[in-house]
Amino acid sequence: MLRLSFICVLLFACWPLAGEEQASATDIVRAAVDHWRGISSYSEMTMVIHRPDWERSMSMQAWTKGDERSLVRVTEPRKDRGNATLTNDNEMWTFSPRINRVIKIPSSMMGQSWMGSDFSNKDVARADDIVDQYAHTLISTTERDELMVYEIESVPFEDAAVVWGREVLMIREDHVVLEHRFYDQDGALVKALTTLEIDDMGGRTVASRQRMQKTDEADEWTEISVQKVEYEVDVTDSLFTLSNLRNPRE
DSSP, X not given: OBOOBOBOOOOOSSOOSSSOHHHHHHHHHHHHHHXXXXXXXXXXXXXXXXXXXXXXXXXXXXXXXXTTEEEEEEEESGGGTTOEEEEETTEEXXXXXXXXXXXXXOGGGTTSBSTTSSSBHHHHHOTTHHHHXXXXXXXXXXXXXXXXXXXXXXXXXXXXXXXXXXXXXXXXXXXXXXXXXXXXXXXXXXXXXXXXXXXXXXXXXXXXXXXXXXXXXXXXXXXXXXXXXXXXOOOOGGGGSHHHHHSOXX
């Protein structure tokens, strides 16, 4: 899903049997990202943005290819239909049919809200940053529903282009991320992504409903529910172009 959002082939059939803690924790995180994102994928999902005095829902289609390319397009409601977000490597663009304009998102705006939700542009753009720009430590192992759950603390490298002081993930042994917590530079919890439902979809077990919620806003949250996932689909490179972002042909 958007951080998720987003979907991939399972590259690791099991956790490492031996090796130092640092390597083991990194492999667990990489396996979880790969399990969700995929070599290529197509998905259909619904995003619900909830606020104390209003709530709105959007249906979306999403395509991914590798770790660097994704396209998310709104299909409903009618007033939002055609709004889309394209990511390619570290670059992101949005398209609004209302103003018929493609806008490139500068790095200074990557921390801002994506489509008015509790997800940031950065959450949508690069899910694999958690692997490449962080040092990972396994801090606890527990059992839940007869499956092992690994709690991993991820601290960014000094030169990493990230905003968080640290992140903590709860990852089940079948690669499903149960919780993802984000802390600021002072160690305070800012927001958390929690898995609410898990289903077998597209030939694997995945988080089918997740909620992103900020710590200081008890009645504000965003949920993404996945209705359909297909893995290892034939996705052409032309799908992830500015031309196709503006004028969909695929």
